[in-house]
Amino acid sequence: MDSSQLLGITTFTYLFSSILYAVIFIFRAKSLGPATTVFTSIALLIQTIGIGLRWQESYQIGIGHAPLTNMYESLVFFAWTIIAFYLFLEWKYKIRTIGAFAVPFAFLAMAYASFSTEFSKEISPLIPALQSNWLIAHVVTCFIGYAAFTVATGLAIIYLIKNSSASRNSTDESTLLATLPSLSVIDDLTHKSMVFGFLWLTVGIITGAVWANSAWGTYWSWDPKETWSLITWFIYAITLHARYTRGWGGKRIAWLAILGFLSVLFTYYGVNFILSGLHSYGSS
Amino acid sequence: MNQSNSVWAFFASVKLALVTLFFLAITSIIGTVIPQKETAQVYIDTYGQNTANLFQIFSIPDMYNSWWFLGLLALLSANLIVCSIERFPAAWAIIKADNLATPLKRLQQMRLRREWTSALNVSDTEATLAATLNTNGWKNQSRQKDSGRLLFSQKAPMSRTGVYIVHISILIIFVGAIIGEMFGYKGSVMLPETQSTEQIYTFRTNEAIPLGFEVRCDLFEIELYDNGMAKAYRSELTVLENNEIVRQKTIVVNDPLTYKGVTFYQSSYQPYQSFVVTVSDMTSAKKIQAILPYQQQHVEPNSDLRFGIINAKTAGQSVTDIKLWLKDQSGVSGNYWLSDGEQKIIEHEGTTYLIAAKQMYATGLQIAKDPGVWTVYVGFTLMIIGLLMAFFMSHRRLWIHIREEDGKTLVLMSGSANKNRGAFEKTFSALADQVQK
Numbered sequence: 001m002d003s004s005q006l007l008g009i010t011t012f013t014y015l016f017s018s019i020l021y022a023v024i025f026i027f028r029a030k031s032l033g034p035a036t037t038v039f040t041s042i043a044l045l046i047q048t049i050g051i052g053l054r055w056q057e058s059y060q061i062g063i064g065h066a067p068l069t070n071m072y073e074s075l076v077f078f079a080w081t082i083i084a085f086y087l088f089l090e091w092k093y094k095i096r097t098i099g100a101f102a103v104p105f106a107f108l109a110m111a112y113a114s115f116s117t118e119f120s121k122e123i124s125p126l127i128p129a130l131q132s133n134w135l136i137a138h139v140v141t142c143f144i145g146y147a148a149f150t151v152a153t154g155l156a157i158i159y160l161i162k163n164s165s166a167s168r169n170s171t172d173e174s175t176l177l178a179t180l181p182s183l184s185v186i187d188d189l190t191h192k193s194m195v196f197g198f199l200w201l202t203v204g205i206i207t208g209a210v211w212a213n214s215a216w217g218t219y220w221s222w223d224p225k226e227t228w229s230l231i232t233w234f235i236y237a238i239t240l241h242a243r244y245t246r247g248w249g250g251k252r253i254a255w256l257a258i259l260g261f262l263s264v265l266f267t268y269y270g271v272n273f274i275l276s277g278l279h280s281y282g283s284s
Numbered sequence: 285m286n287q288s289n290s291v292w293a294f295f296a297s298v299k300l301a302l303v304t305l306f307f308l309a310i311t312s313i314i315g316t317v318i319p320q321k322e323t324a325q326v327y328i329d330t331y332g333q334n335t336a337n338l339f340q341i342f343s344i345p346d347m348y349n350s351w352w353f354l355g356l357l358a359l360l361s362a363n364l365i366v367c368s369i370e371r372f373p374a375a376w377a378i379i380k381a382d383n384l385a386t387p388l389k390r391l392q393q394m395r396l397r398r399e400w401t402s403a404l405n406v407s408d409t410e411a412t413l414a415a416t417l418n419t420n421g422w423k424n425q426s427r428q429k430d431s432g433r434l435l436f437s438q439k440a441p442m443s444r445t446g447v448y449i450v451h452i453s454i455l456i457i458f459v460g461a462i463i464g465e466m467f468g469y470k471g472s473v474m475l476p477e478t479q480s481t482e483q484i485y486t487f488r489t490n491e492a493i494p495l496g497f498e499v500r501c502d503l504f505e506i507e508l509y510d511n512g513m514a515k516a517y518r519s520e521l522t523v524l525e526n527n528e529i530v531r532q533k534t535i536v537v538n539d540p541l542t543y544k545g546v547t548f549y550q551s552s553y554q555p556y557q558s559f560v561v562t563v564s565d566m567t568s569a570k571k572i573q574a575i576l577p578y579q580q581q582h583v584e585p586n587s588d589l590r591f592g593i594i595n596a597k598t599a600g601q602s603v604t605d606i607k608l609w610l611k612d613q614s615g616v617s618g619n620y621w622l623s624d625g626e627q628k629i630i631e632h633e634g635t636t637y638l639i640a641a642k643q644m645y646a647t648g649l650q651i652a653k654d655p656g657v658w659t660v661y662v663g664f665t666l667m668i669i670g671l672l673m674a675f676f677m678s679h680r681r682l683w684i685h686i687r688e689e690d691g692k693t694l695v696l697m698s699g700s701a702n703k704n705r706g707a708f709e710k711t712f713s714a715l716a717d718q719v720q721k
Contacts, residue, residue: 063509125509128516128537128550188706195675202671206664215538217549217652218470219660220461222348224316234309238302245298275316 003057003067004121006050007076011114013043014079014107021099028179033096037087040103044083051080054123063125068139071272072121075113077139078268081147082106085193089151093189097180101154118273134211142204142229146264148197149236153261155190156254159183163251187249190257198236205229224275228267235260295366304360311356315347361458364451372448379441383681388430391683394698396709398716402686402693406433409686409693416719422682432687439680444702446673449666457663463656469493470654472551475501476646477560478575480524484651495546498524504553504645505625506602517550519647545653552648555601559593560644561608566629566636575644588613593641603643610639678703680711684719 020036023029054067067073086102089095113121162177180186208226213219220226239256242248248256266274294300318339319326327336327345343350391397402409410426410433417424417437424437471486471493480500483492503520516536523531523543533541540549557578564571572589574582581592588611595607603624611617614633622628625642680701687694697716701708 125511125513125515128514131516131536132538199668199671199675203668206668209664210661213654213657214540215549216551217540217547217650217654219657222315222320227312227316227348231309231312234305234312238305238309241298241302241305246302271316 001053003050003054006046006053007110008114010043010047010050010076010079011107011110013039013046014083014103014110017043018100018104018107021096021103025097025100025179030096030179036099037090037096040083040099041087044080044087047076047080047083051076058123061123063123065126065130066136066139067123068136069126069130070124071119072113074139074143074268075109077143078146078150079106079109079113081143082109082150085144085147085151089189089193093185095181095185095189098155098158098186098189101158102151105150105154129215132211132215134207134214138204138207138211141200141207145197145200145202145204146268148193148200149257149261149264152190152193152197152257155186155193156257156261159186159190159254160251162186163254183250187253190253191243191249194236194239194257194260198233198240201229201233201236205233225267225271228263228271232260232263232267235263292366292370295362296370297363298367300363301360301367304356304363308356308360311347311353314344318344318347320348321346357458361455364455368448368451375444375448378679379444383436383438383683384425384427384429384434386429386434386436386683388432388434388685388687388696391685391696391698394700396700396712397696397698398713398720399694399696400720402695404693406686406688406693409695410435413684413686413695413719417682417684417715420715420718422715424682430685430687432685435684435686437682440673440677441679443673443677444679446670446675446677449670450674451670453663453666453670455663456666457660460656460659460661460663463659464654465656468652468654468656471651473649473651474552474554474646475499475649476556477501477504477644478573480522484649497530497543498527499543499548499649500524501647504647505642506553506645517553517647519550519649521548545655547652547654549650549652550647551650554646554648556644556646558644559596559603559606560642561591561593562627562638562640563589563591563610564638565589566638588615594619596643606641606643608639608641610637678708680708682712682715 017036017040020032020039024032024036051067054073055064058064058067068077082102083106086099086106089102090099158180162180162183165177166183181189205226208229209219212221212226235256239248239253239260242256243253319330322345324336324340324345327339331339339345342352347353404412414424414426414435417435422437422439424435426433426435428434469486470488471484473481473484475481478501480498481495482498483494485492500522501519502522503518505518506514507516507518509515518534518536520534521532521541522529523541531541531543535541535548535550537550540547542548559576559578560573561576561582562571562573572582572584574591576582576592578593578596581590583590590612591608591610593606594609596603597605606622606624608620608622609617610620610632612632612635614635616633618630618632620628620630620639622639622641625640627638627640630637630639678701680699682699683697685696685698697712697719699708699712
């Protein structure tokens with residue numbers, strides 16, 4: 001068993017997880033719940049072993065480094081953090097119906113990592129700029145933030161769907177959506193996820209700045225990746241202020257959560273493939 | 285503070301903060317799409333004369349240093365300062381409030397409350413409740429109030445300062461950035477091996493800045509992975525003051541050298557067509573180092589020793605093997621193959637030499653002096669602490685009023701939290717269940 005097999009399996013287990021959560025939601029199959037959670041947890045465990053093995057394999061070929069250094073590895077880790085964060089939320093708030101809107105993001109990340117031909121999946125040696133202890137701190141903190149924002153978006157989508165059907169008051173759909181938590185609970189969870197993500201994004205930007213200073217002597221150089229991470233930070237800062245001080249909630253916050261997530265996607269993906277800058281190695 | 289002052293009110297408003305952040309977010313996009321700090325010609329070629337002119341008017345080519353972008357940041361700073369001055373006193377008043385002076389009427393109106401009768405008398409009830417609260421981590425005080433006893437306990441009142449700490453941390457980061465801008469510089473120098481410099485050139489104006497000391501590059505080398513990718517760029521640097529060595533360090537990317545507040549970062553390199561050749565006579569311990577172009581002889585003065593590079597194998601721009609030609613007092617010449625950078629002891633007609641040869645490089649150093657960086661780091665630290673306080677701690681307060689009425693001991697427990705009320709409600713009912721026993 002090597003890491004690429006385990007990570008390959010992970011793609012399909014997350015697909016299956018997504019289907020299970022969708023079934024729970026659509027057919028109100030509550031009894032499937034515990035099994036689905038166990039299955040998803042095992043899938044996460046398999047992926048964890050896969051990531052660990054990849055780390056070990058990199059040492060075996062003599063270029064040992066944490067598997068967080070290119071597009072493929074970061075997508076795999078992104079999927080891992082989404083599932084880990086979702087399972088944490090499910091355990092803490094005992095709400096399983098939102099899985100159908102969170103787990104698919106992890107599947108999409110894994111599927112894109114596995115099937116895209118845009119980047120290499122090989123374990124490649126680290127270029128000198130990436131050889132730093134800040135690498136792990138920077139990447140891990142950023143992706144915890146990204147994962148929380150991703151789940152917040154899933155929640156925001158649930159909110160908007162439930163909200164629009166509640167106003168239309170169509171009996172058929174409202175029974176389906178009745179299994180979802182109440183609007184105020186979804187709203188609260190969206191907010192909590194964004195708060196959590198905002199803290200980690202902040203730490204991610206800061207560790208990046210400290211790293212840049214130790215590598216180049218400049219903690220901030222307005223390169224596109226830095227700038228976009230700051231734009232994302234501004235969007236969430238606006239969202240949190242609007243909620244705390246102006247009492248925004250519901251639809252407006254849901255849309256801001258989605259806007260923030262689009263900015264996350266652009267920071268993460270768009271900058272590497274559409275713009276260019278110091279982080280250009282992320283696209284290889 | 286005149287609150288009716290409309291200018292003050294403008295700067296104190298949260299609306300201004302939201303609008304400023306919005307404009308910062310939107311305008312920041314421009315510089316990620318339009319390349320920054322290119323020459324004027326590049327913009328004319330890419331966007332045409334008219335658009336390029338417009339760009340110049342709005343300082344688009346260096347937008348993050350433009351008057352309007354810095355103006356937005358200044359506006360944000362002013363907003364943060366005024367807003368904090370405006371709101372902090374109220375927060376501080378709550379933190380420092382005498383909660384034992386809270387009237388019973390208010391406790392009776394709190395959303396979170398529980399009432400019951402105790403079988404004990406007032407003072408015994410108070411003692412039991414105080415002890416239970418204490419064992420649950422709620423340290424409390426009490427006082428005679430509203431013809432009964434009032435107990436009060438609170439957690440994390442200082443968490444109310446979290447948001448102000450975050451706001452101040454942003455200002456501290458700005459101050460650090462300004463200090464760096466005013467008293468620091470960023471520059472670079474291309475330093476060939478064996479040579480030294482006492483000045484560097486700033487990025488912005490390309491002006492020479494004296495270092496106040498001398499820095500020498502003794503060696504530059506590139507280490508490769510098996511697949512030919514660069515593994516490490518390494519420069520051996522020596523700092524000299526008054527021709528005396530004061531500091532030596534081998535720097536790589538991510539591990540710079542700092543001397544007297546000036547930091548030297550490994551940033552680039554440049555290969556030369558020449559070679560650094562070292563020949564040492566092992567018996568006399570005489571070391572001769574020379575920089576030699578291809579196929580040129582070094583003639584050591586007052587000696588019969590001469591040497592040169594007569595052949596080299598290359599891979600791309602990099603030399604892999606070097607053939608050294610050497611002739612000494614014996615009058616016999618010999619050829620010796622060395623791999624790039626290798627040191628070898630050879631026996632040449634009865635004399636032992638240590639020979640070494642490598643392709644010559646210049647190391648590209650980036651130099652930064654930034655006395656503001658520690659201020660910025662203090663800001664970073666405060667920001668994280670402030671966010672943790674603001675988001676994950678809440679000011680929780682608990683009152684218990686005990687009074688006697690018609691021979692019965694009435695107990696009222698009330699509580700409030702400024703954040704995360706759902707979680708506090710659970711804590712409150714669990715605690716109420718426990719103290720009621």
